Amino acid sequence: MKKHVINAIVENQPGVLAHVAGMFAARGYNIDSLVVGRTEDPDLSRMTIVVKGDDPILEQVRKQLEKLVTTVRVRDFKNVDYVERDLLLIRVHARADKRPEIVALADLFRGRIVDVSRSSVMIELSGTEDKLEAFIDLVRPYGISELARTGLIAMPRGKTSADRDE
Amino acid sequence: MSTSNATFAPAGPTGSEIHWNVLEDEGVAFVFGYPVAAVVPILDQLHLRHRRGRETLVNRMAAVPSYVACRTTPNERNRSMTDNAKNKPSSLAGKNGSEILHHVLKEEAVDTLFGYPGGAVLPIMDELYDSPIQFVLTRHEQGACHMADGYARSTGKVGCCLATSGPGATNLVTGLLTAMMDSIPMVAITGQVPSSLIGNDAFQEADTTGVTRPVTKHNVLVKDVNNLGRVVREAFHIARSGRPGPVLVDIAKDATVNIPDGEPDLNIGLPGYKPRGGRGNERQVKLAAETINAAERPVLYVGGGAILSGASEALRAVAHKGGIPTTTTLLGMGAFDETDPLSLRMLGMHGTAYANYAVQTSDCLISVGARFDDRVTGELGMFAPNATIIHIDIDPSSISKNVTVGIPLVGDAAAILEQMLPHIEEKPRQAWHQQIDEWKQTYPLSWTPGEEGRIKPQQVIETLGKMTDHDAIVATGVGQHQMWAAQFYGWTRPRQMLTSGGLGTMGYGVPSAIGAQFGNPGKLVVDIDGDGSYTMTMVEVITAVRYQQPVKFIVLDNDYLGMVRQWQQLFYDRRYSAVDHPCPDFCTIAKGYGAESIRIEHADEVDDGIQQAIKSDGPFVLHVRVEKEENVFPMVAAGKALDEMIHSELI
Structure with missing residues (x-):
């Protein structure tokens, strides 16, 4: 089962999320993550959906999404070069003696310390899902007290001149 | 133009023509009046229009003596009312929500509204009090929804129903899904508690858009009167375009009494809605035609989409030119005339043996507006194993959903078949036809007469087919009788069979037949029902009477609940669990409703009983006591390939 990233531009209206989520539930598709946010157009929102499944499933998901009346545009990133980002907030147990190690780790991953208390630090980190997973694994031995992730957002890369020639 | 006794021909339409044109545009359903000399030209026009194929209420005129009742039929489906609205100076400023709703319904040419009132729709009901739209009060909201469905299936227009908030809305659910599964255009309007109370568990509050989201093509909650008119127009547009379906508009009570700021906007928005339709990709169409031409054993497999798109003519032309045997699904019955020698009748679980053998042997299967339902394909992995599959469908998500399609053609079935026709070569395909004829002779649809004069259900349906010239509009419930109706009536034209195929809704027959009768005054409409299905909705017989x-x-x-009993007999060792279904005296009940009714129990009473029913002027319930343990054959058991049929009783 492969991971697929799909972008859906939808109307920014009440009930739209219910239409999309309901369709996924009714058709039995598994959503890894679903992120909704505004776009440059106040009437439209962008949903970034990560689903797992083989190619025929992805094809059906895309078609069923397109079929929803409130969905304006659907794009799957199967054959597209794209940038993906996930944002992580994580609070790690960090007594004074361990703190420098954790800060160093965060630095390595280009994370930022956003909160410090006597017994813990909170780190903000963004990147691909793999990068966040790797970081989480590394700090796990210190003890994770809380963790929150936004889920994946993604956008295709701008076309290079080489692409345009094709 | 009729100017028989005029000395000069007027340059434009006459006043009478304009009169009817305007009424038609306004969606007027009935005109009550009294004929005197001054209106003869108007009546003359009415008569002319009738002769030109427009429907009028000949029957209803007879039923209302000394009044003239007429009904205009606005243009058929896909009619966008945009032109209408554009040309008309708007007069909606200062009108409240109910008036705007009423205005849009008239614009959308709604002539009959099936429904049930309640608290949340009181302002709407008040607006309908002296409306030209006929409001049909049903006895249950499910009945209203199925009536709108039967009306839509038999006429091709958008069916329209109305219910109040809470239980009124939830009672529509079965009817909405019935229409959804079979792609029937419908607009359902429901009342909702005032917007200030939404979410408060108010009296008769239900999250209607939440409940109906999976059973509609689209649904919208309107809280702001400024959006009401636009949303209702969008609902009609969505319901009838692309792959049709039911659309529900839930209207908060305050939006039906409030007045919008200034002129309400009625322009359709829907930036994301791009229904498919029209012609297919030319290269794909040619490729498909070449594949068909190269095939030795092609079969056309035709579903409800062919009827929705009005593809029968084009289908007949393609089938005849290419000499292609044609089978239809339950929803496709009548899309291809069964008296045609190329007809294989129905395929699938209870389809004919020759249709199923033909599909399984075929090297090229052309699906027209069908969706490879499991009742059609049998075990998917073994379905049409040798065939290249060509799939014509208006809904891209139907393509390769169940079977992998060789050549997809997305668009309107009629348009694509017309596009394909010139590329199809005339081919005799003698060996193929000979093979099929052999199958037809070896495995005909058949039944044996009942012992001791007992009535076989197949006998009733076959007789009905003959006596009605295979031309009646026939609704059914769901179960054995539905399959026998599909097998033995003898379907000749589209929009003739009204049946719940996708959802299999028992109780669909009675109300859908009544809805069809409203849409087809003067036509013979029959409901072939089973005792189980009939009992579920027989209360609507009183609606037919009224x-x-x-x-x-x-x-x-x-x-018995016969179909379930059949499965229990064949697969559960005759353990008849909860299928024993003793019936009340249907005749007495029917008479209590005010309908005529007789009961027949012997095979030699069948002809006479049906004759009496057909000949009677009003609603008629013919109660037929039939053989108790008759089974539907052929049958493909669940999980079996289409050609692994049980042909008849094994005993």
Whole structure:
């Protein structure tokens, strides 16, 4: 089962999320993550959906999404070069003696310390899902007290001149 | 233009023509009046229009003596009312929500509204009090929804129903999904508690858009009167375009009494809605035609989409030119005339043996507006193993959903078949036809007469087919009788069979037949029902009586829930669990509703019983006591390939 990233531009209206989520539930598709946010157009929102499944499933998901009346545009990133980002907030147990190690780790991953208390630090980190997973694994031995992730957002890369020639 | 006794021909339309044109544009359903000399030209026009194929209420005129009742039929489906609205100076400023709703319904050419009132729709009901739209009060909201469905299936227009908030809305659910599964255009309007109370668990509050989201093509909650008119127009547009379906508009009570700021906007928005339709990709169409031409054993497999798109003519032309045997699904019955030698009748679980053998042997299967439902394909992995599959469908998500398609063609079935026709080569395909004829002779659809004069249900349906010239509009419930109706009536034209195929809704027959009668005044409408299905919705017989809709209800009563019993007999060792279904005296009940009714129990009474029903002027319930343990054959058991049929009783 492969991971697929799909972008859906939808109307920014009440009930739209219910239409999309309901369709996924009714058709039995598994959503890894679903992120909704505004776009440059106040009437439209962008949903970034990560689903797992083989190619025929992805094809059906895309078609069923397109079929929803409130969905304006659907794009799957199967054959597209794209940038993906996930944002992580994580609070790690960090007594004074361990703190420098954790800060160093965060630095390595280009994370930022956003909160410090006597017994813990909170780190903000963004990147691909793999990068966040790797970081989480590394700090796990210190003890994770809380963790929150936004889920994946993604956008295709701008076309290079080489692409345009094709 | 008729100017028979005029000395000069007027340059434009006459006043009478304009008169009817305007009424038609306004969606006027009935005109009550009294004929005197001054209106003869108007009546003359009415008569002319009738002769030009427009429907009028000949029957209803007879039922209302000394009044002239007429009904204009606005243009058929896909009619966008945009032109209408554009040309008309708007007059909606200062009108409240109910008035705007009423205005849009008239614009959308709604002539009959099936429904049930309640608190949340009181302002709407008040607006409908003196409306030209006929409001048909049903006895249950499910009945209203199925009536709108039967009306839509038989006429091709958008069916329209109305219910109040809470239980009124939830009672629509079965009817909405029935329409959804079979792609029937419908607009359902429901009342909702005032917007200030939404979410408060108010009296008769239900999250209607939440409940109906999976059973509609689209649904919208309107809280702001400024959006009301636009949303309702969008609902009609969505319901009838692309792959049709039911759309629900839930209207908060305050939006039906508030007045919008200034002129309400009625322009359709829907930036994301791009229904498919029209012609297919030319290269794909050619490729498909070449594949068909190269095939030795092609089969056309035709579903409800062919009827929705009006593809029968084009289908007949393609089938005849290419010499292609044609089978239809349950929803496709009538899309291809069964008296045509190329017809294989129905395929699938209870399809003919020759249709199923043909599909399984075929090297090229051309699906027209069908969706490879599991009742059609049998075990998917073994379906049409040798065939290249060509799939014509208006809904891209139907393509390769169940089977992998060789050549997809997305668009309108009629348009694509017309596009394909010139590329199809005339081919005799003698060996193929000979093979099929052999199958037809070896495995015909058949039944044996009942012992001791007992009535076989197949006999009733076959007789009905003959006596009605295979031309009646026939609704059914769901179960054995539905399959026998599909097998033995003898379907000749589209929009003739009204049946719940996708959802399999028992109780669909009675109300859908009544809805069809409203849409087809003067036509013979019959409901072939089973005792189980009939019992579920027989209360609507009183609706037929009250509105003088002369539907004939034929109840095939075997005191069993027959289809379930058949499965229990064949696969559960005759352990008849909860299928024993003793019936009440249907005749007495029907008479209590005010309908005529008789009961027949012997095979030699069948002809006469059906004759009496057909000949009667009003609604008629023919209660037929039939053989108790008759089974539907052929049958493909669940999980079996289409050609692994049980042909008849094994004993």
